[in-house]
Amino acid sequence: MGTVERKEREKESRKESIIDAAQKVFFEKGLLTATMDDIAEHAELAKGTLYLYYRSKEDLYLAVMMRGLVLLRGMFEEVIAQHYSTVRTLAELTNTFVRFFEHHRNYFRMFHFFNTPQFHKQVSEEMMTACDRCNESLWSLATGVLERGRAEGRIRTELRPIEIVIVLWTSASSLMMRIDSQGELFRQKLTVDLEHTLRVSNILLLESVMTDAGKKELSELQS
Amino acid sequence: MGTVERKEREKESRKESIIDAAQKVFFEKGLLTATMDDIAEHAELAKGTLYLYYRSKEDLYLAVMMRGLVLLRGMFEEVIAQHYSTVRTLAELTNTFVRFFEHHRNYFRMFHFFNTPQFHKQVSEEMMTACDRCNESLWSLATGVLERGRAEGRIRTELRPIEIVIVLWTSASSLMMRIDSQGELFRQKLTVDLEHTLRVSNILLLESVMTDAGKKELSELQS
DNA sequence: TGTAGTTTATGACCAACGGTCATTTCATTG
DNA sequence: CAATGAAATGACCGTTGGTCATAAACTACA
The missing domain is CATH 1.10.357.10 (Tetracycline Repressor, domain 2)
Incomplete structure (x- = not known):
């Protein structure tokens, strides 16, 4: 029953892929110009989802x-x-x-x-x-x-x-x-x-x- | 007919008094937290007026x-x-x-x-x-x-x-x-x-x- | 496999804010 | 006292960070 561990791994990799998207956007636009919608789009996620992983x-x-x-x-x-x-x-x-x-x-x-x-x-x-x-x-x-x-x-x-x-x-x-x-x-x-x-x-x-x-x-x- | 000169002086002093208000607000709240409405209120002016003097x-x-x-x-x-x-x-x-x-x-x-x-x-x-x-x-x-x-x-x-x-x-x-x-x-x-x-x-x-x-x-x- | 229960995802929505502009108010002038 | 121009106003707009009720997906167990 490695379900819990798998979930943990999935959560971690989701966090990483969000960072990937954020990195691309932040590198390109900087903190102030980048928008969360922008990052969400790159991550292929809804904006609300980002907030499940980062405050x-x-x-x-x-x-x-x-x-x-x-x-x-x-x-x-x-x-x-x-x-x-x-x-x-x-x-x-x-x-x-x-x-x-x-x-x-x-x-x-x-x-x-x-x-x-x-x-x-x-x-x-x-x-x-x-x-x-x-x-x-x-x-x-x-x-x-x-x-x-x-x-x-x-x-x-x-x-x-x-x-x-x-x-x-x-x-x-x-x-x-x-x-x-x-x-x-x-x-x-x-x-x-x-x-x-x-x-x-x-x-x-x-x-x-x-x-x-x-x-x-x-x-x-x-x- | 020093009207033009007087107007010039008034404009200058208006600019100064706007800076006075802005200074108070920026000192208190910093750039990011301070708002233009806030500054306008301190300057006893409408927000739109601020933009007649500063871009x-x-x-x-x-x-x-x-x-x-x-x-x-x-x-x-x-x-x-x-x-x-x-x-x-x-x-x-x-x-x-x-x-x-x-x-x-x-x-x-x-x-x-x-x-x-x-x-x-x-x-x-x-x-x-x-x-x-x-x-x-x-x-x-x-x-x-x-x-x-x-x-x-x-x-x-x-x-x-x-x-x-x-x-x-x-x-x-x-x-x-x-x-x-x-x-x-x-x-x-x-x-x-x-x-x-x-x-x-x-x-x-x-x-x-x-x-x-x-x-x-x-x-x-x-x- | 069906279903109850739990986790995860969604996107419409909200409030806040910088900035704009049609309208109004005020001052100058002849 | 109009007529003209300059200055001031504040309702309004677009954008954006963040929220939350709802939906979808997944899990567990019978």
Whole structure:
């Protein structure tokens, strides 16, 4: 009598196929322009059915965004699995984040709304904590590396590892967000290449949290 | 026959009083929750009248936001007028930005939407360029200081002054934005004091764009 | 296989809201 | 005091997120 289990599986796969549809629509139109009717049509379901599986449009949006977080975490894990030196690992993690931005921009864009104040109110408690957990597990990969670097005397101690992650992540994200939305404007009106700004800024930030030993190793890596 | 001039003045003051009403409502409810009916009521006008003066809700929002930009620019100008040394001026500008965040948080919050991709589409061309100009004039205050610092050999040359401004501004803003929306969460769940993170991160960033001479002067200022 | 009972799906419907426009009100002018 | 033009109004519209009474599909058991 595996009926219950089968139902469970079916429910799960239905949820997934709804996310598939939502992803297509959100990627194409963004949060504000996408409509639930639109998603329902892509999912070949009635609108009401969507609400049996997700509490709100925003919940659905976050469900898609979490796929991006999981993807990025996988990329981070791959880097760490290479067992580079601490300093090199940090540099590679930074580059990986930039690569994620370049290759999976649709997912990256979704991260922005997670920081929008008004956005949170539309989201269910469960989905919010699920996202928080996912985000935390991502950051903890980096804090792990930083702790090792601290023990090795490569990382300065003014900031805790978690604080360093926050600074690096926040600063890189917001610069990439700006590239995404205003990159062309900056290039044309101010002749600024924000991609260049991003690369240099990442290096400067990394340097700024490293001891002299760390800086030395980092600069050797650049060449 | 100053009729035309008087009409012009009246129109201007009507626009201002609409912004007054909009400001009250936006401060209280934010962009998404605030409604045009709400603003109309506060302005003691019919909703249709608002649209005689502003093209859209978003235009109105930006009109309020620009007050914040102007206010901040004034604060920056005051700092510069003190004629501190270049390094000290930069440090003071950074602190001023943080102070603006602390004392005028309602304005600061509005800055966020300016970077939201979907947001731009609802905004009229004129309002957009007006904001751009305002923002530019703000940033150019800082680039001016940085250029002087460069000439004095206090500022590194890997990044152009405008790029440095972008990095400092973007990174500080996004950290403050996070403090605003998730500060308590971080304090409770990760025991992280993001205000502390912000202060240190600002110093690290400043250091990272300075030459040794600049760094020396900066560290003397801290004590 | 038939039927009672339960789960899942549906789409007409609702309320809220941004924005419009025909109509009215007000001010200016000669 | 009309005549003319500008400014203000609010009923109205289309869109959209979300709901819920009803229907369809599926399960379980006799």
